[in-house]
Amino acid sequence: MTELLVGTRKGLFVLDGEPGSRFEISLRAFVGDPVDYAMRDPRSGRVFAAVTSPFWGPRIWFTDELRGDWQPARGVALPKGGSEALKRIWVIVAGEDEGRLYAGGDPGVLFESRDDGETWALNRALWEHPTRPRWRRDSGGLSVHSIAPWPGDPQRLALAISAAGVWLTDDGGETWSHGNEGIVADYLPEEARATAIDLCVHHLERAPRRPERLFLQFHGGVYRSDDAGRSWSDIGAGLPHDFGFPLVVDPADPDSAYVVPVTTADRVTDGRVVVWETRDAGATWIARNRGLPQDDAYLSVLRQAFAASGEGTSLELYFGATSGEIFGSADAADSWFGVAQRLPAIASVRPA
């Protein structure tokens, strides 16, 4: 049995099912409110949901029992009296030491919890970084949407910000450095690219068995880093489109990555839904579309709406679309099945 936490434009849906067959909706929560992200901390079992209430603002909620009460976490806010307000929480990630979690949000902020997510504190070094005035909003805002801990080392972390590039720390977030070398922003004038900070990274993932390796889906280009995110090589050759939002890795295989390319012009699939897989670190890509719609299918798959559970031969993959469909694979993308349909627009999918 697999449980999926699905954040949608109109609330949290919990789906249960056997991989290979359609899942059932077992629970709804935050009915009517945008749930931008939901995840279960594998260490504590605690479930978190990032809810952006149109009335009461953005908030992280947590529960130890899905059918029980949810509590609002404390401290998920910007400093009082400033000129900005928190707009949204994009991602929540379990850290590497006991009780630690991270959350990323808009406007380009990182929060950290050391008590299993009950209270949070803003990372001041990133908030007050001197380059911040040069960061740029994209159409989705100014978002910390990807957080990649380093397995076994809580001092090391990589972030991706849209549109402010890749950021790295090796002192637990006391200081931050860029990791942008090699990323080419072809939406900028050629003369501006070398020194650009406003790099629109769409998603970043670390290969946990080889943590110095990361993959990222860029706003035009798919990249790999083998030096912990300091420099990047374009590995998008062979893909039908180099634009896309989510990216997933097989935790067992540092040479693996999966992307869902969409056309640059309209940011939807080009009539066929195809997941592309590499097993040689981006040297070649293989189309994985058995069981996916191949006619008149123009899907938008958002950056948090593609996720994996398990690894290796038992790798399960799930992605959802803003049209309310979820597809899954129980055999590492060799074949796909319909998980759910007719849900509200899907913002995030995470196996619990």
Next chain:
Amino acid sequence: MAIVRLRGQLEKLAGGEPELPVEAGTVGELLQQLEREHSGLEGWILDERGVLRRHINVFVNGEPAEPETELQGSDKIEILPAISGG
């Protein structure tokens, strides 16, 4: 002293009290005072800038009010989510 009536989530966050007496000269001061006296409400009505959240309406004696609206001692204040949808 003005009386603030809360419903739903706000009532719960304020400790289950549906009506709270608050001393303030204007609606804006009242909302700040309300957050100070009931920390569970912090950030729910006013954002970090101190700005009334966009889809929250405040009524004084049944009439729509703004943060600058002045208050009298016996005013009844209601804080409600706005009509919205889509």
